[in-house]
Amino acid sequence: MRGVHIHRVDVRFGDCDPAGIVYFPRFFHLFHEAMETWFSAGLGLSYAQLILGRKLGFPAVHTEADFNAPCALGEAIAVELRVARLGRSSIGLEYVVRGVDGVLRLTGASTCVVMDLDPASPSFRRAVAMPEELRARIEHFMAGESAVPEDS
Structure with a gap:
């Protein structure tokens, strides 16, 4: 999919509340x-290298979610990430979570800032x-192209 990163997750026991569904946080x-x-x-780019080597962090300054249907223990889910906004020092990310059946479970969004971590x-x-x-x-990612520019 164009400009979409998919992070696949198996719901584990530690993700769930006593009812057997994923605890919302x-x-x-x-x-x-x-x-x-x-x-x-x-x-x-290595996220760890950006933080530890280049001393750049990406903390969330705002995050939200709207829940449509629960995710249960043992299910496989997919977290889709899209870039909604690219600012001077911030990134707006949108998330869609679906079950393997394609059913929408929740949507979310975060705004992350680029933070200097060099003391x-x-x-x-x-x-x-x-x-x-x-x-x-x-x-380049947003355009659905290779993330590494040709002149790199």
Whole structure:
């Protein structure tokens, strides 16, 4: 699919409440997992290397979800990630979660900022402009093209 990253998940015992359905805060964790896997699979960049090496973080400053149907223990689900908005120092991500049967389970969205994680920097723990290389990769992903620009 064009401009879509799919993160597949098997619902495990630890994801569920006593009723055997996924405890709602777990979906926010799954949104973050989808974002992490998107960096490597969709953008060709190691999320860990961005944080530890380049000292750039991507914390969520807003997140939301609307629940349509429960997900149960033992089910396989797919978390679809799309880029909804690309700002100077932020990324708007949209999520759609479906069961393997294709039934919509929930939708969600997060806004993440690009944060400077270098303690030696004057902008430590503040939003910073997105590096141009990262912006180019995200734009290529959004267009459904290879995330790595040709001139890289």
